[in-house]
Amino acid sequence: MNFVRKVSWRLIALLLLALSVLAFTPRSIISFPTSSDSLKQYSLSLASCLFIGFFFRRLFWIRHIDTWLHEFGHATVVVLFGGMPKSIRLNQDSSGVTNFSYSKITPFRDIMISAAGPMASVFTLLLGSMLVVKGLEVVLLAVVGLFIFLLLVSTVRTPFGWVVGILILASIAFTYSVKLGLIPTLIFPNALDIYLACFLGLASGVSLRSTFQRIRFHSVHGDEGKIALRLHVPEVVVDWLLVILNAAVIFGVVLYLNVGATVSVVALSYPELQQKLDELIQWFKTIPILN
Numbered sequence: 001m002n003f004v005r006k007v008s009w010r011l012i013a014l015l016l017l018a019l020s021v022l023a024f025t026p027r028s029i030i031s032f033p034t035s036s037d038s039l040k041q042y043s044l045s046l047a048s049c050l051f052i053g054f055f056f057r058r059l060f061w062i063r064h065i066d067t068w069l070h071e072f073g074h075a076t077v078v079v080l081f082g083g084m085p086k087s088i089r090l091n092q093d094s095s096g097v098t099n100f101s102y103s104k105i106t107p108f109r110d111i112m113i114s115a116a117g118p119m120a121s122v123f124t125l126l127l128g129s130m131l132v133v134k135g136l137e138v139v140l141l142a143v144v145g146l147f148i149f150l151l152l153v154s155t156v157r158t159p160f161g162w163v164v165g166i167l168i169l170a171s172i173a174f175t176y177s178v179k180l181g182l183i184p185t186l187i188f189p190n191a192l193d194i195y196l197a198c199f200l201g202l203a204s205g206v207s208l209r210s211t212f213q214r215i216r217f218h219s220v221h222g223d224e225g226k227i228a229l230r231l232h233v234p235e236v237v238v239d240w241l242l243v244i245l246n247a248a249v250i251f252g253v254v255l256y257l258n259v260g261a262t263v264s265v266v267a268l269s270y271p272e273l274q275q276k277l278d279e280l281i282q283w284f285k286t287i288p289i290l291n
Contacts, residue, residue: 005086008154009079015143016076022139023130032135041190042132043259045197050250053205063094064164065199066121066206072147073120074098075155077113088151090161107230114223114230118214118242121207122249125200129253137192144199145172171195208246215239 022030053062067090075085075098083102090096098117105113131140152165174183175195181187188194218235219225224242228235254260 005154006084008150009075009085012076012147012150013079015146019127019131019140019143022134022136023127027134030134034133034135038137038190038193039133039257042129042193042197043257045194046129046201046257047254047259049198049201050205053202053207054209055205062202062206064090065168065203066210067094067096068148068164068168069120069124069203070117070207071096071098072151073116073123074113075100076120077116078102081109081112085155087157088155088161089158090156090164091158092160096161111227111230114226115242117223118207118211119245119249121200121203122246122253125204126249126253128196128200129257132193132196133257137196141172141175141192141196145169204246204250208243208250211239211243211246215243 052059053066056062071088071090075088078085078098078100081102083100083105086099086101088096088098102109128140131137148165148168152162156162156165172195175191177183178186178188179191214222214224215236218239224238225235228238231238
């Protein structure tokens with residue numbers, strides 16, 4: 001099993017490096033044809049799912065997407081610094097724990113490993129959105145499915161984690177079937193774009209809401225507490241820093257995709273929707289933390 005785990009995580013690290021190179025390479029060098037309709041569908045779905053994830057994070061299955069990415073973030077950074085994940089435990093209450101072995105862990109590495117969990121969802125959103133814009137959603141979703149499979153066979157050590165992983169794999173297979181028209185009467189070319197937007201948007205919305213909630217709850221055993229201990233600062237400082245970083249990455253993705261313009265164009269086509277959108281904006285302005 002140790003051999004399988006080592007091979008799996010080495011492969012995961014190489015694939016992540018390849019995806020990162022593809023994402024940050026200029027579009028003039030690497031880009032595949034993608035329709036404006038697919039990007040529109042992705043932007044609208046992403047905006048909707050960010051909203052749902054942030055305001056309805058207590059919905060049972062939504063939280064588990066963020067937990068998967070959270071623990072995957074911890075484990076990935078461990079591997080990048082030369083360690084090896086031993087087990088990932090995903091629980092029914094949406095909590096998770098990553099255990100790993102390390103020959104020598106420095107304060108800097110400990111901070112980076114701890115921060116990787118709370119930041120994993122939004123950085124995945126950033127990476128995924130850059131790949132979608134380049135028309136690489138087919139490759140991205142295939143790699144996501146491979147990651148989940150490798151995690152299940154090598155590292156996930158709870159039955160519930162297996163259930164969630166298998167359900168995600170099944171949903172990915174279903175999405176490909178819909179895109180390719182393998183299911184009669186269900187043919188939708190933009191299925192992958194909408195699925196990825198929902199997957200990444202829900203997880204990022206939940207992650208941002210969780211960082212806000214951590215401001216009120218402090219623990220030396222949490223990721224924020226460990227970072228604060230290493231930096232010798234109050235935990236609330238770390239809490240707010242993570243809030244700002246998560247919000248900044250999400251805001252950057254929204255600007256990158258020009259989500260606001262896309263939503264406005266659609267809203268203008270439906271007066272009732274425009275009215276609801278205006279009401280929502282006014283409601284946002286009444287939130288004390290935004291004033």
